[in-house]
Amino acid sequence: MQLRSEKILCLILFAVMAGFAVWGRFNLPDVPVAVHFGPDGQPNGYQPRDMAMVLMPAITFATLISCLWILPRLLPKSASLERSQTVYGIIVLAVTALLVVCFAGIVMTAAGNAPDTLKIVLVGTGLLFILIGNYMPKMRRNWVMGIRTPWTLADERVWDKTHRFAGPLFMLSGLVTTGGALLAPVDWRVAILMFATLSVCCASYIYSWAAARRLR
Known part of the structure; x- marks a missing residue:
């Protein structure tokens, strides 16, 4: 490489x-x-x-x-x-x-x-999530990046389905994080980031498990 x-x-x-x-x-x-x-x-x-x-x-x-x-x-x-x-x-x-x-x-x-350093960091993080979500469907199975669950690492079909599912969710979480940083009250900004991140991670994890069961 x-x-x-x-x-x-x-x-x-x-x-x-x-x-x-x-x-x-x-x-x-x-x-x-x-x-x-x-x-x-x-x-x-x-x-x-x-x-x-x-x-x-x-x-x-x-x-x-x-x-x-x-x-x-x-x-x-x-x-x-x-x-x-x-x-x-x-x-x-x-x-x-x-x-x-x-x-x-x-x-x-x-x-x-x-x-406003916190706003800068949160906007940058949101844009990073959008970028990652855009490229997520193009990630092939590896041990370093992506949704690495026991089911995605065991089956490339599950990996591909999970990343096609998770890509738009990551982009949405990036938009929510960016919007929260720019528009939400100061005390809500970090909470919005945490909610958006945890939601997409949990949804992707559950989807990978469900996809693996369907492909058995």
């Missing part, structure tokens, strides 16, 4: 994140930086400036190396991502973009240009 274009684009996105980190290190005051926000959108977790500017980029870089270079080489052929490499690359790229946006929000908040 090559993923050359995705690797290049992810590294460019990481370079953008590193640029924010370097700017923050030399321009932000040496005081604790808000890195976590509660359901009301208010900061409730802080880190020292230098740690805040290093930790998230370091985790992002380690994740990229693991997902794009190490993991595809470690998987056995039975769990290979080869048949879904385009979808896999797009999802890794989208997740990386979301992490960059989240980190940019943290730096901007620390700089006093306070955006």
